[in-house]
Amino acid sequence: MSLRGKAAITGYAEMAPQKKPEGKTSLGIMAEMAREAIADAGLEKSEIDGLLTACSLSDFSMLWPSAVVEYLHLKPRYFDQVELGGASSAGMVWRAAAAIEAGMCNTVLCVVGDTWDSRLFMAKPPPFPATEAEFDAPYGMVGANPGYALIAQRHMHEFGTTPEQLAKVAVDQRTNGCANPQALFGDKRITIDDVLSSRMIAEPLHLLEIVSPATGGGAFIVTSADRARHSPNRPVYLLGAGEAGEHSSITRAPNMTHSLVKPAADHAFAMAGVSREQIDFIQPYDCYTITVLVTIEDAGFCAKGAGGRFIEEHDLTWSGDFPCNTHGGQLSFGQPGMAGGMSHVIEGVRQLMGRGGERQVDGATIGYVNGNGGIMAEQCGLILGVEA
């Protein structure tokens, strides 16, 4: 049995990220996104009988799915949370499809929202695994900056990847962000020099290569392929999915430069039965420039180690020959906490529905989305398409 073509995304909603909560709560954002996504899919709230959510970083707690159910007065026959960090939203797509295919429910609301307030975050950071608190944090391996810097440094050492090649990811994605009215950083294009002259945070990564945390959220609706035919929007079918995990701390990853994007992508492409050449755009999770480079390599769009040259030789903008993170990526869109990975899924769906507006990729029919959590620790690859 395969999930290929069994379910589709029929509607979505997305909040423009903002720096401060401005009176919003994570549950409140989720409720607003749920309202808009349900309406976008042409449904009534009573038709939602499944819920997948991810716990916000700002309100991290147990029993989160029931808290969301209670806030929204839902009555799901299937509900759960997906906690794969930044891969959570991508991970919801195939889980929703699987629950529908298994007969547990018909229509699943997938929703994440989060607020960002640096003062509150420092006062009450979400708990990380005790093993990392004990063996990594005392040495300054805290948060994501050092881990991704270690990956970038090692990648440069093994493959000769240059700072300029990494910077071009941020530059091209900023061009995309300037075509996205919702992007947090979409006012002004940047150059490779801008990136390399921005503040050095964790060598070799500069400020403009690192996501900026924000307040935001999004939601999408997954339903059966049969029901999707009645959708007011062009249904976007799940064609393939794959997941992989092996470590939590990057220190314990068997290989820092060869990521689990590969097995996740290989599984997704095999299920979909499509080739890399058929992909019209990619929306890879981008917490850092190096994340995009490694994902392009390990998802099989170029040879291992050739990612730097690939980025140099290709135009990653929405109108280019290799459209990548056409919403600007989180690097330009902003990273709304646990909802950050939602933006890649929604942008993939948006493009395939033909609702990309100014940044629409001409004739896009098949796209690749990758969710990445932690320090390259959770990977979820998705192939989405307009035909089941």
Added chain:
Amino acid sequence: MSNQATAFPRPVPAITDVSRPYWQAAREHRLELQRCDDCNEWIFYPRQVCSECLSSALSWRQVSGLGTVYSYTVMHVPPHPGLADDLPLIVAVVKLDEGPQLTTNIVGCEPENMVVDMPVTVYFDDIDESITLVKFKPL
């Protein structure tokens, strides 16, 4: 290296019954890791069972303290407010000659002299009256 004047204390290991032998050996300036009696796998961090064969027969063994820098980063912004006085901080992953990789700091080396794969040896840093961190310095 003291942060007593700052509001945030530095992050220190929360030692468990399972990990106590590791930190106790470090306090005595010896690097000890667990090794599986059944499959001979070296294990880090300390565990109740071997992560390869799931055996409970684990023994503590002293290791050479020699390794290489698998990768490193020079932090110019404190990764934790309790480490604000430590900048620039070299956060590294050292691959021990025995195999396991550790998160650590490189000391006794200027940031500009750091090189991936450089050989290093263990350096025990007694950061307070009870905790010794396992750091490394150029060989």
